[in-house]
């Protein structure tokens with residue numbers, strides 16, 4: 001099994017090349033966990049299986065609109081609908097292999113639908129992340145390290161709860177899974193962003209990701225945080241969102257979509273010893 005490692009603002013991934021869907025057709029949770037294990041495996045926040053849409057056998061709706069499907073898995077082996085940092089790394093990987101052109105826009109199919117990716121002249125990538133689903137129906141409370149905050153639920157194709165805190169130390173070590181109320185608000189789990197303001201149109205966050213734990217960045221989470229900040233602040237063109245692993249720019253488009261701009265890096269390649 002050959003793999004490539006990459007990251008976007010230090011949210012890191014193992015990429016598995018499977019264009020025809022024949023290399024890893026039954027990629028199971030145990031294999032994903034083994035690859036992502038930081039002591040016994042490659043070590044990563046998740047796995048990106050790189051598959052052509054016409055190799056998908058489950059009636060995927062995007063086969064006419066995108067050539068490539070990002071089969072995303074969290075480090076615990078669960079599937080995720082979307083991964084904002086992952087989709088930049090995925091597109092950068094395809095471009096490095098010459099499978100897509102860096103000119104124009106490349107639509108990437110995900111479980112949350114199509115995400116068009118654009119290559120910027122400075123090497124960064126911009127993704128149309130769709131329209132943030134905001135706010136959710138419930139009054140949400142999140143609790144971490146014995147402290148609680150009210151939170152706003154945001155649907156970025158995957159579920160988020162955004163809580164504004166006084167300092168980024170307030171949620172504590174984030175080793176334990178933060179909890180939320182009501183439990184019914186997120187029946188299949190949630191990514192939780194703890195956010196502080198840094199200045200006008202500028203926030204910073206820490207994130208506890210569903211299926212992973214605390215990570216160094218979350219692209220969908222950055223979009224969710226910017227959407228909640230902007231809904232409180234009033235119309236804005238763009239927000240800078242600082243994460244422990246770098247910085248992302250979230251731009252608000254007139255059609256209600258948000259675009260996320262940030263880096264993508266490939267770092268290592270290797271082979272699993274049978």
Ligand SMILES: N[C@@H](CCC[C@H](N)C(=O)O)C(=O)O
Nearest residue numbers: 080083084085158218219220
């Ligand atoms: N790090 C990602 C989000 C990955 C998926 C998430 N853990 C989930 O289960 O929804 C990002 O950059 O968006």
